[in-house]
Amino acid sequence: MSSDETPPVGPEPDPKADDEVDAKPDPTTGHEFDAEPTTPHAPEDDQVRTGWSRLWRAARPRLTRANGYITVLAALLGFAMVAQVQETRSSGLENLRQEDLVALLDGVNQQSLKLSKEADRLTRTKSQLETSGGDEAALKAATERLRTLGILAGTLPATGPGIRITIGDPKHVVKPSDVLNAVEELRDAGAEAIQLNSVRIVADSYFGTAGGDRLMADGTSVGAPYVITAIGDPHTMSTAMAIPGGVVESLKQMGAKPSVKSAARVDVTALRAASTPRYAQPSSS
Template sequence: MAESVPARPATADAEPSSDHDEEPAPAGSGGWTTLRGLMRPRATRSQILTALLCALLGFAVVAQLRQTRDDGLASLRQSELVGILDQTTRQGDDLQREIAELERTRAELESGTDSRQAALDAATRSAEMQGILTGRLPAVGPGITVNLTDPAVAVGYEHMVNMLEELRNAGAEAIQLNDRRLTASSYFAPGDGGLVVDGALVRPPYQWAVIGSPQTMATALDMHGGALAMIRNTGAKAVVTLEDRVEVTATREPAAPRFATPQPAQTS
């Protein structure tokens, strides 16, 4: 019968099986991890506060610039803004009309077939304009009429001179007093029972017919301390009427200049 051999007890010196061996951790790996953590950038409290202050400062600068830009018009009242807009619109419309007229005239003058007719039309328009301004041609257009009743014949020539000057300053283009056409060379002088106008006696009542902007001329005459106020102080009565159509029928031939002559054209 075979004899059994007792099992050898395991000792502390026994080596573990190679099938269960584990790879040891690389030496020094914990040091590299710590170093990378220290080198990673971190935002400090002071850096965050500085960035916030810079953002607030930028916002304040932009707001101030916008406020400065808008202060010019923002401080005006609505009525003032509307007035500025209306005035700008009117000026723009006037300029557009003037540009269109000048372009039309230029096109006509530059046209080979119509150049002679265009030049004739331009000369005709210029002659008509000069004829109205010098009193040689009758005229029609919007304006005012002024009726002056002077029973005491207290209105003097100086009152009429002031009225004529105020009408001219207000843009009057054609003026007639009773049956006399008034022009740049017209004058007033004392007369028996009336006034002498350009050498002819004119008696009251006086009726003015004036072509121009009705509202502008009426406002100019009715100014405090103006021509009509001085006339009314004499006891005379004055009634101003705004008209859509005023006819200036009186004409006069302009006197030939005694001393002035056209300046010769400059030759290059």
């Protein structure tokens, strides 16, 4: 090179520049980044991390209005199920008070004792008839049996301890089914003789209406107040009438005015004429 030529001006080339990787600008941020990462990752690892990340975002709870509604509905449904289970468990005798259960148990025990005494009496009568060989014992047993059957059939008057139920009906809401429920409840409580106003109630008694809303018992018209007289254990029968959801409470809810009074002696004086069964005949067995 001649002395007239001028050397080019500028930084001297760096020999290490060829060994470095060219930097390229990031089109989104404007910063430079290496074209090749210093620590490369396997594609399988990136896919696993991406899958777990998506799963976490999908399962992560989100506080939205829809989720709030679903939570409230689920809570209400659970409460309703618990209430239904408790109500089902409380059905039957479980909803009675302790004194009511004691009274019912006492009535059952008395009925069992009464039946046991009746069985003993019949056993003694049978033994007397088998050993005496005379007609006097047989006549006495037949007479006692006839009196018992006369009371049950309503052909003989009866007296003894019992209760008297008076049902006022100012709103004319008492139906034949209500009277039937009262009679059935008394029978279940051990009533041995029942009378409604002037009508003797027996096994084949029936109730209905005539002339609009006038109540009929065995074809006889009966008017309010309805008076039901029953002979039996007063405590057992009065407790059966006062059971929650029973006869007295149901009548009160309807608008009637029932009252129950126990007595050491009540009289059942109404009688039924003896009738011969049309279809039933004594069995030879």
